[in-house]
Amino acid sequence: MMKRFFYVLALGALQPFYAMSQQGWAMQPGSITTRWAKQVQPAKVLPEYPRPQMVRPSWTNLNGLWQYSITSLEASVPATWKDQILVPFPIESALSGVKKPLQAHQALWYRRQFNSTAAGGKQRTLLHFGAVDYDARVFVNGKELGRHTGGYQAFSIDITDALKPGANELIVRVWDPTDLGPNPHGKQVLAPQGIMYTPSSGIWQTVWMETLPAQYIASLKTKPDIDKEVLDLDVSVVGNCDGCQVEAIVLSSGKTVTKATDKNGQPLQLRIPGARRWSPDDPFLYDLTISLTKNGKVIDHIRSYFGMRKISVQQDAAGRPRIFLNNRYYYNLGTLDQGFWPDGLYTAPTDEALKFDILAAKAMGFNTIRKHIKLEPARWYYHCDQAGMLVWQDMVNPGNDSPEARAQFEKECAENIAQLYNYPSITTWVLFNEKWGQYDQARLTNWLKALDPTRLINGHSGEKLYVNDQLRSPSPDAWIHADITDVHAYPNPGHIAFEKGKAAVLGEFGGIGVPIEGHLWNDLQAGWGYDGVVTPPLLRKQYGQMMDSLKLLENQGLSASIYTQPFDVESEQNGLITYDRAIIKLPVSVIREIHAKVWPATRNLAGITKGFAAIVADSVNKDYAARLKEYQSGKKDSAFLRALTLLAIKNKDSANLFQFSAEYIRQLKAPMIDHNIQFIETVTGNSTDPGYPLLMQWVKEYLKEGERNRITTKLQEIIFREQAKLQLGENPDWSKVEAIISNHKPLDGEFIRGLSVIYYLNAIGQDKPNAAKNLADAASIYDSLYHSGMYNEWAWALFGKTSDKRLLEKALVWAKKGIGLEKDPFKQANIMDTYANLLHKLGRTEEALVWQKKAVAASPGDGxxxxxxEKMLKGEKTWHDGQ
Structure with missing residues (x-):
């Protein structure tokens, strides 16, 4: 029978007041960083005006050093504040200066002070947050003034009535369960792996304030109509504004084009004859000023902009439905942008970095970005508007399938559209992605159309997903009520779908993996792409072949394609540029020329992005033999030795591995940082290896006693193999094993005990009459020490080794304890299976069937x-004869 082992063996009016020293902040070390990280300074973090479509001259940036504390969810405001964090970088990021995970059962608290010099009277002070993930409660001077749920939306709070002269205290409490709650969370997961990434908890966009008059412009909505050559403009005003008047002026290059005035709170209409149309080929934007006057005096004034453009699905000359831009067919040649950064995670280090991503995509010849399951800061969309980049904006998938999660998803969808409505770059809303949280698709697709009838609605991107030509989870009405039929095909483009009145698109394809040494998030992982990994020359060949296929599909009626992806992200190396934005894997001119096979106009984008430059990857990474020659010639810098050590492992060169790793470890200036300690763990196999004492030091300094992870497991495996195993014989002396464990604190020794017992059973105790008794004796010693998995190990081992009723009943007690302790449903199902088997062997089959039925329900697919x-139902044994 299969044994169950749960061990893992494989590895203005307001002035900022800084109450803390800015000298104490330092970016936490990481495996790779971008070139912009070194530009980040606490006194000037993301200083650009955060809302480009409603600009006022006077505002206060609250980014910078704040105090923070992590507590339980039940805790009240912390009494002491010892640590600091750089806002607005997520707490998990290197740029925050913290780089710690936030667990679902914890609350994250922020605190800072600011001085208020507001004149008082009728003026209002607004506190703005670009985004806080996920549940934010805001306190000023001890008063809770507001709460917002939603990790991607901007929100504002009027804090006027809580202010006092001089110093004021601002506190923000955040709860972010990431993927364990009802909140839309995108590709963030608490245990990132594969296509899921590190979370970004807490404040991750700019925090700022502004002081406004009692009556002020709260929002505006621009609705261009190129067919009528007009701009319809809705302006929302807060406060009692009897006698107020709104004046809007459209300008081009500083010259007035048209103006309109309204006295009755009705929408304005501005006529723009011969309007210049916005497109990726000509991203022309009109300036817009809006003034609010009362009794002839201007009381509020903002600057904005807009683009005259139209997106639609129309028939081409052959009668095929296509995506049209400004009443002309326009192929959307796009790429899938995740929006992650190695140093800031969800938050770009600087505004220049944020802009770089868009210019990089355009320089490569893309005219479209699909922003994948994430919303960006307002300035990202502003840069898209400026550069001329079409945007498909994904909604962020529901957190789970509960009514609470669905309600939150719909709340956020409505906020997303309202917040992003005015950006001309956004042409398409994407409701669902590959069945992630999909529900009520017909209703929600129509709902999005009603919220925004001016854009295309992609009801489900990749609801039909092909991997290596195999269709996964097909279903009827894949694109019901949508404007688009969207198929995903990996790695090669294909399988497009045509439906009457809908534009056919390929929402994702590609994913060619090209790892670039020295630019990897984790160089200990094997390179990853959807079809393995290749070198840059092979990328050029395969990418060209993909574009040849796309051209054939475009001739048949395909309107858009989205390549995965522009940048590597964490464990994925399938970007055209590395995760640190340092190396492009093919020259932009080559990529652009390949793209021209599908859409020749992509050649024109070179002029728009002529300032873009990037370092091109070497044609091929050097092989191991060439690296050995370099080593023999005296090349021994730290980065080279690290790479050489990994190549020695890959080439199974144990003769040189010890030497290379020892030289590398000796050079380490910070051996205890995560990136280095993981490497040391990888190259350490024995207590005589140079990394062994460093791993033990790390355990003593950074881990609490009893805490277990890969490294503690590795150390215990070494101790078992080199020491504990030698104490085991036909009648083992378990006290000697315990003595060895005591000599290696703070390791808890649980894994040593587990390996010792498993070794005894499998290597020594087989067919020995006293084996079960020895096992029971050992288990009795350890009874109070184990977690659920170990209880299951003992119980399962006794089930397989004995028919002694006394011992089986002892095992039954352990299994029942394990069920109560285990929280993971899959593991709990395995322990319930053990418990039921013991009951069955004891002759208590009716009870066994009740528990086994629960185990089956909790583990669908476990054969x-x-x-x-089924054996229990038939009254058959579930154990082999002799057990």
Missing amino acids: EIKENY
């Missing part, structure tokens, strides 16, 4: 558990 249930 062994289901087979055991």
Whole structure:
């Protein structure tokens, strides 16, 4: 029978007041960083005006050093504040200066002070947050003034009535369960792996304030109509504004084009004859000023902009439905942008970095970005407007399938559209992605159309997903009520779908993996792409072939394609540029020329992005033999030795591995940082290896006693193999094993005990009459020490080794304890299976069937558990004869 082992063996009016020293902040070390990280300074973090479509001259930036504290969810405001964090970088990021995970059962508190010199009277002070993930409660001077849920939307709070002269205290409490709550969270997961990434908890966009008059412009909505050559403009005003008047002026190069005035709170209409149309080929934007006057005096004034453009699905000359831009067919040649950064995670280090991503995509010849399951700061969309980049904006998938999660998803969808409505770059809303949280698709697609009838609605991107030509989870009405039929095909483009009145698109394809040494998030992982990994020359060949295929599909009626992806992200190396934005894997001119096979106009984008430059990757990474020659010639810098050590592992060169790793470890200036300690763990196999004492030091300094992870598991495996194993014989002396464990504190020794017992059973105790008794004796010693997995190990081992009723009943007690302790449903199902098997062997089959049925329900697809249930139903043994 299969044994269950749960061990992991594989590895203005307001002035900022700084109450803390800015000298104490330092970016936490990481494996790679971008070139902009070194530009980040606490006194001037993302200083650009955060809302480009409603600009006022006077405002206060609250980014910078704040105090922070992490507590339980039940805790009240912390009494002491010892640590600091750089806002607005997520607490998990290197740029925050913290780089710690926030767990779902914890609250994150922020605190800072600011001086208020507001004149008082009728003026209002607004506190603005670009985004806080996920649940934010805001306190000023001890009063809770507002709460917002939603990790991607901007929100504002009027804090006027809580202010006092001089110093004021601002506190923000955040709860972010990431993927364990009802909140839309995108690709953030608490245990990132594969296509899921590190979370970004807390404040991750600019925090700022402004002081306004009692009556002020709260929002505006621009609705261009190129067919009528007009701009419809809705302006929302806060406060009692009897006698107020709104004046809007459209300008081009500083010259007035048209103006309109309204006295009755009605929408304005501005006529723009011969309007210049916005497009990726000519991203022309009109300036817009809006003034609010009362009794002839201007009381509020903002600057904005807009673009005259139209997006639609129309028939081409052959009668095929296509995506049209400004009443002309326009192929959307796009790429899938995740919006992650190695140093800031969700938050770009600087505004220049934020802009770089858009210019990089355009320089490569893309005219479209699909912003994948994330919203960006307002300035990202502003840069898209300026550069001329079409944007497909994804909604962020529901957190789970509960009514609470669905309600939150719909709340956020409505806020997303309202917040992003005015950006001309956004042409398409994407409702769902690959069935992630999909529900009520027909209703929600129509709802989005009603919220914004001016854009295309992609109801489901990749609801039909092909991987290596195999269709996954097909379903009827994949694109019901949508404007688009969207198929995903990996790695090669294909399988497009045509439906009457809908534009056919390829929402994702590609994913060619090209790892670039020295620019990897984790160089200990094997390179990853959807079809393995290749070198830059092979990328050029394969990418060209993909574009040849796309051209054939475009001739048949394909309107858009989205390549995965522009940048590597964490464990994925399938970007055209590395995650640190340092190396492009093919020259932009080559990529642009390949793209021209599909859409020749992409050649024209070179002039728009002529300032873009990037370092091109070497044609091929050097092989191991060439690296050995370099080593022999005296090349021994730290980065080279690290790469050489990894190549020695890959080439199974144990003769040189010890020497290379020892030289590398000796050079380390910060051996205890995560990036280095993981490497040391990888190259350490024995207590005589140079990394062993460093791993033990790390455990003593950074881990609490009893805490277990890969490194503590690795150390215990070494101790078992080199020491504990030698104490085991036909009648083992378990006290000697315990003595060895005591000599290696703070390791808890649980894994050593587990390996010792498993070794005894499998290597020594087989067919020995006293084996079960020895096992029971050992387990009795350890009874109070184990977690659920170990209880299951003991119980399962006794089930397989004995028919002694006394011992089986002892095992039954352990299994029941394990069920109560275990929280993971899959693991709990395995322990319930053990418990049921013990009951069955004890002759208590009716009870066994009740528990085994629970185990089957909790582990759909587990063939062994289901087979055991069927045997119990038939009254058959679930153990082999002799057990």
